[in-house]
Structures are given as structure tokens and as C-alpha cells.
Amino acid sequence: MKEILYIQAGTQANYIGTHFWNTQESYFTCEDEGDLVDHGISFREGLNQKSEPTFCPRLLAFDNKGSQFGTLSETNALFGMDASADGQTLWSGNAVECMQEPVSKSQYQIDMEDSDMNAGYASSAAIQPEDVRYWSDFNRMFYVPRTIQKVPDIPEWEEAEGNWTGGHEMFTRYDEETGLMEGPLRLFLEECETTQGIQLIHDTSTFGSFVDALLASVRDDFAKLPLFSLPLLSDVTPSKSVDNPLGVRKLVNDALAMRSLSEMCSMSVPIQSPTTWTDEVCSNKYMHANKAHTYHTSAILSAHIETATLPLRLNAAKYDILAFSAQLSWRSGVPFAELSGAFPEADAMELGYRIHNFSSSTPSVQFGRHDVTRGFSTTGMTFYNERLSSVQGAAVSRYSTAAAPSIQSVLSWFSSTHAAAYPLPTSFPAFFSSAEANLPQGGPSGILSRPRSTSVFSSVGVASGASNFFSDYARFLDRSIRRKVSVETCGIGLDEMRDLANDLWTLHDNAGGQIDLGPDVRGEDED
Template sequence: MTTREILTIQLGHYSNYIGTHWWNLQESNFTYDPKHPSEINHDVLYREGENTQKQVTFTPRLLLVDLKGALGYLSEQGSLYNTADDPDNHLLWDDTKLEITSAELSPRTPFIESLNKSNETVETGSFNFENDVKSWVDYTLPLFHPRTVTVIKKYLHNCTQQSFNIFTYGRDLWTTEQFSDDFSDRIRLYVEECDLMQGFQVLMDSTDGFAGLGASCIQHLRDEFGKSILTFPCLDFNNAEPSASDLIKIVNTALCWQHIGEYSSLYSPLSCGQVGWPFGADSRKFQNITYSPELKYHSSAILATALDTLTLRYRTKRYPNASLSDLCADLNKLGRKATATSLNLPFPMKVKMDLIDILDEFEGPLWTSLTPSCDISMDNNMQSIVLRGISEDRIKRPIHEANKQISKPAYKCSSVHEMMTFYLACTCHASATYLSNIEAPLKLSLPYPKIFNNNVTENGNIAEWPIGADVNSVAVMAGMHSGNSIAAMYESLLKQTKRIKSIKKFHAFTDSGLEEDEFTECVHSLADCKEAYEDNYI
């Protein structure tokens, strides 16, 4: 089977939180049983290699960027290839005449320490991730290829004196020869390893300097490779009191969306906040989940779960010809490149109930939006939906046990895919839906947060009484939607952006090269996008 590879790029601290959970989920869902092979083609996002000891390695096809001081104990070269211990790695100078200045490494969390003690039994209840996790490296499972991690040494993480908080700072960084040449080479090396590359997935923070860096990177990808680019600009939930810095974040976000809308094939903003701006607002609610949205460790896990599921469309073995370009072509009709992301976690498969009954009695929206200032309607959408974790024997009762089920029109459906397609056709008025599904549920293991309510069973079913068990797997539904509801997202951002009468009041932007005309053009671009989604879409 030919693999159509994808390179993933993560730019920014919160994006790396999300990405870390995403890679952790993939590693937790690897299947090594030859009698029950995985339905997922992991080679799409992973690469096979060989380390210096001639051992076969399987690492994410990934490039990630963060600021100095954000990596804690993690080496920029990773630990998989042990380049520091390579006997062929000789210094070209006299090390006795060097003055070495070193900073003390950040301590490893108990969970990270436990990964190195494979022979010892570790009590899972002994980890307190909510208090221990200070950075995404504190719960990272995969080992990285030496070219994966890039550290921006000019800016220090959580530094207030010289913050990397302006769009143009990131854009200027890309133009520096030191960064641009090195990062471009890393991209090129990954691309040249691929046999039939289908494109790029980009996660990027959209409220700080990584917005500008990401916009420049995406422009480079489009100009150099001409492949499909799926971008997820990410906004961390923030319920702090409004401040002057909120307007800076709004300008960064507006500029970000303008540029990625121009250069990406498709993009979908991600946040656990109901409203992205101003930044003090309520979080998204899920019926069977209780989480702390202000904890990056929690909110990023929810966003990563959506990403891992919705991207199955072009990562499954069942649909080997399904590609990232197909997804983009389905949803970016007439140049409308923005989409909303949805999630249903866990998909409410009730104990001892069949899918036909669950869908028949379902009330309310089928999904929760993970796109800020956008509540996704059930109607008038172009949408790509993925459902995982419902086995074929859960759709209906056999005919001799069917009772009332046999009178329902959906009883004639003979598969999960057929029944779900029928349900969506009946409930989503004037919508065009591409549905993908796999039977395997999403397996959950540490360090995924324990956010499920106590009525969720071990295998993710919903009970009417407290269970109190650790949830090991769940059914999940996630999707991407393009429709009229996107207009509200643009309108909300446009309203906040128009509060800024002149960009000249923000000296950090003008001093770093942002012209008044460029900002005015950005505002006009947002207005044009809003109007495009207000039309009769279908």
C-alpha cells in the first residue's frame, strides 16, 4: 500500500501542548497484534529511520518550534540518537581552552522519570499532572528525531522584558538568514524523504509572535512545494480580567487570519473558549466531561482529541485514496477557506443501547464547537465528519429481538456508516456530508487527563448511575464544517479589531515595520470574509 505522507509543523507553546497530546494519543493507539492490525496507517504521520546503533526508529514526521527556556529538561537534539555520545562526534577545537557556561536543567516530572523505569511497577494514581505539568515536555511520550526541535534563542519563554508577543516579530524572525535557512532545510529534508507527499498540517499560536512566524512559514510552504496546507491557528483559553494586552492579541489574530487565509488551503481556528476575544469568557461545555479550561494540560487534550479523530479521514487504511487535498477541496468552495471544528466526546453510546435507539432519541446539537465565536448549526453546511469507536454489532438488534426497532426506517441500514449517513441526511438540512468511520475506539492512557464524569464506564459507554472507573477507551465524533455560522466568527473578531482606530498607538507594531495601510487592508479582508459567509451558501 502506497503511503501518502504528511509533515506536521507546530509553532508556539500552546500549539505544542496540543501537539504533545496528539502524538501521545497516536502512540497509545499503536497496534502490535498481527491478528488485529490497526485500521490507521501510521506511516502517514510517522517516519521509519535508524539510529547510530543501527536500531530501527519510528518517530513523528514533525517540526516544532518554541522559545528558549520552554523545553525544560528536553535536549534540542532529542535523546533517541544520542549524538552527544557518538564517538565520531569529535570537537574541531581544543576543549581545554573553552569557557563553558551552562544552565541547570529543569527537573523531570515523576511521570517522565517513570518512563525510564520500565522494569518497575508504577502506581498510576501517584501522578499529579495538574500540579506537575508546567510545560508540554512534562508529559511527552514520543522520542523525537534530532531535526524535530527548533529553539528560538533570541526570546526567552515567559520573559516580560523582551516578549515574543508581536506578529511582526515573528515575521522578522523568518527573514533572518540564521532561522530561515535552517528551518527551510529541515522542511526540505523531510519532504525529500517522502515517496508521495500529500501536504502539511500546521498548528500555530495565533495571538503572539508565532502568528507572524507561522504566516511566513505557510507562505514558504505554498511557494516552494505547492502542496495542500491545513492550518489550525490556536487560542489558549484565558479567563483573566480584560487588559491592554488583549488588543495586541486581537491585532495579532486578525493579521494571522488574513495571511493564513491567503496562503493555506484550509484553516480552522481552535479554542476551548466560547468567545476568542476579548479573552475573558466562558469555556465550551461537554455533557460528560468536567475539565479546567484554564489549565493548558486539560484544554489542549480536548483539542488534540478532535484533531486526532477528524484527520482519520486521510489516515485510514480503509480509504487509501482519501487525501488531505480532497478534504480541502470539499470545504473551501468559492474561496471560503475558514472552517469550524466540532467534537462530541465521548459519543454518547449508552450502556446496553444500540446506535439506532441512541440516534432516535437524541436531542439537541450533535456536536460542540471548538472554534471561537462560532456555534455550528446542523443545517446548510459543507462538512467532513469522522466517527470512531462504534462496532458493527452495536447498530441494532437481530430481527428476532428487534421489537420496536424494526418499525424504524433506520433498521434497514446494515452498517455504522450507512446508519450514520442516513441520520445526518435526515437531520442536517441542505448539507453535504462526507462521513468516515473506523471501528476502533480511541484508547486512552496516561498522561491523558482524567476529565470524564463518573458515569462514564471503562469502555466509554454512558451509564445512568455513578461508575467511578478509569476510562480506557471512548467513542468519538469530530468534524470540520463550512457554512453560514462562520460569519459570526469573523464578525466578532472584526468588531474587536475596529476598536483600534489607528495602529500607530501600538508602537511595538509600527516600530517593527507594520504600516497603517497594511493594518487597514487586514480589517477590509476580515470584512470581505464575513460577507462571503453571509451569502446563501447552499
């Protein structure tokens, strides 16, 4: 067994994670997938209070306690009723109860309890974006109690985003109060026969420093445990002028998070905010998603993340987190990769112009990548194989004079996995133009369609563009240092900012490899 422990931290991360786990659940019953995935890799088998066998995600889900969890509780139908339902108290005198009104269930949750939602593919059963208030509103899973990790809300007088120091302090208090590291996390890992590592997705703007402190504790106890991270960057980019204090804090926070992940993770795949996406990602002849709604954008990201990491969960898996990361990072001096793909990919002939890079907008030279195709037709696979052979041939030519071990090794740096179509549970948005994803018809008015599955192309690759990714943040820090930005504005002192900028320039240098990237990127910027 090669089990994975999953960690989700932050609201956007949990939106993506909810779609991810709903898809994992569909593999238990999806006829097309059969025995494609090894359920034991992602799910833990246990017993509920009635000693009945259960399969629940091996997951730690962190979010703010407030209302982010919606109706999701540490207790549920499998593991006991909510303690709040017990009216008995230890106090025998008069008492005045002041109870907050409970969060109402979403219509999808009500329908799922009343009927078999697996058959609900009709438009009338579609979830409308305006009905989704929390990520739990479209959740289909039962979780063990220790999965739910409700982190206290930030005080009203503190800024939740970009608060690096506050996140560290919050983790320390939370671990002391809950015994997180010695309790839930250790229990999940000790239940595993042979752990392949941790797969982490988190919002850097709100949980970047919290996760930094968590991973530091993980490294203290499990020094060699492989970590595969997918940091969700803030909605501010360093390539644009940012003068407001909150924007500056977010960028500094992102930079601190990237440095932290470079030191502690086997591989990290940064994900840019949906605000940076091209319109084609959400609106095309196949679908019409709402770019402004997290329920829709998280579904698209989840489809790519679930597809790109599928090789780690296959029954006939050739990869685990360590091997997957090592294959990609051989040529790069930094453990960072890029996520790209096309969803849905109904026509493989369009691969040349529909692929979107979710990590970088900079054209670059790829050192290696792993593609995953889902549901490609025979014609589509023929076209894809021709494209892959062309890429491998170019790589062989590029490294013919380099210190490559052999031609066969170069070919292995560009590999692929092929599987059945990506299943779409009833919780997935109905934003497709047709009930058949490979038959585009209708327009924006026909958005209430949901096929049972669709084709997807996703890829994780290591490329020279990572050097520009780090130099953008380093330039921003250099500008801030020259302007003597205050600690109140950026969250850290100038000396620490200088160290951070130098570290990012080092990452930039290491990420560039031997590829000629043109003039010195450290040339003076215009202020």
C-alpha cells in the first residue's frame, strides 16, 4: 500500500478539495473506471459507532471556525450525532440559553438525503452558483471526526490575509489546544502501512504561515516524509504595480510561502488566482463557467489537479510522490513545477491552442513533464502520441551535447498516463454547453447541462519559466526595499526582506538551468 495523507487549508483549498473528494467517491461506483484507482491510497478503512465498515478520506481539512464549514460538523450520521443536540447540562439551576441560529442545509444536501442523487443528472437537479454559500453545501462525503479542523477566527482588528506572523502564532496556539501534531496527524500516518507522503493544497494569503509552521513540525517528526504541495497564490501579482498595504502584504506573504516550500517540499506546483486566467478557460464552445464564482473555478482546478495526480493513486501505479517528483525535477535546481491543461478536451486536435498554464504566463523551455489524458478517442490518442514524439525528439536534440545519461533517459523525462474519462458527480457544476461534452451545441443560454463524464488533458511539468516566476517576486522586494516600505505595510522588516529577496534570486538562478534566458534579468526596473 502507498497511502497518502491529504491536507487542505483555506476556503479556496477546501472548495477544490470538496470537488476532489466527490470525484474520488464516484470511483467506487463508476463502471467506466472499474478498478482504475486503489481506494486504499486515499481512503482509510475503519468502523463507525455501530461497528460497521466505513471508507473515509485520509484528510485534515483546516478552515476558520466562523461559518466557513457551513453545516459540516465533526460528528455525522456515521460517527454520532452533534453534541449540541444533547439538551442535558451539568447546571441544575435556572439558565438562559443564547444559541446562534444553526446554518441551514443547502438544497443539494436536502435532495441528497431525500433521494438517490446518483441518478440526478437532469437539469432540474443542477446546483446553481448562487445557492452555494460554503464548500460544504455540495459535499457528498462523510469524514472521521479528526478530519474537521476548525481554526479560530482572526480577531476583527487584525488582517486575515497576508498576516505571516499571526499565522505562526495561530498554529502554535492551535497545536497546544488540540494536540494536532501528536493526535490527528500522527494517528493518520500511523494507520498507514507504507506512507508515500503528504499531498497538500492551501491558500497562501490566509494559511501560508500556518502551513509553514505545520510543515516545520512535520519535518521535525518525519524528516524524510515526501511532501507534494499545491499552493494557491493570492489575487495580487508581482508583475503589476501594487501600492496598497494589503496588496503588498499579500505579495510578501506569497514570497515567504514559496521560500518555505522550496526548503521543505519534494515538489510544489503554484496555482495562480482565477483572476489571472484568460476568458477562454471558463467560456468556450464547450462550457460557460462563471469566472467570478469559486464554486465554478474550483471545479475546473479540481479536475486538473485530480487528473494530474492520478498516477499517484492508480492500482497499477508506477509512481509515488517521491518518484513522481524526482522524475520531474532532475534538470531543475528547485523543486517547483507548473500545472497546465485543457478542460474539457473534447477534440485532441485543439491541444495546440487550448492548453492553459495555471502556474505561469511566461513561455519557457520544458525540462520534463508528465501528461495525463482522460477519455481520449482513438483518433485523439493518435494525434497526442504524435505531439509527444515531437516533444521528445526536440528534447533529445536539445540535450545531445548535455550531460544526459542516455537518449532513453531523455525520453523518460516526457512521459504520460492514459485513463478513462473524468467522472462528473451530481455535485459538479452544470456549466457545459451540452449533455455530451464532445458535442458542443447551444450557447450561454444552454449552461444547465452535465455529462456523466468528460475528456481532460492535464500536465505537470518543470520548465525554465520558474526562473521568471521567482525573479518577479525578487524584483518586487527589491523595489520595496529601495522605497523603504514600513513593517506595518509589508509585515516584515527591511533586513528580513533583503534576505528573502536574495533567497528568491538564488531560486531564480537555480531554476534557469543552462538555458539562455536572454539579458540579465536583474537590470534596473523603472520605478
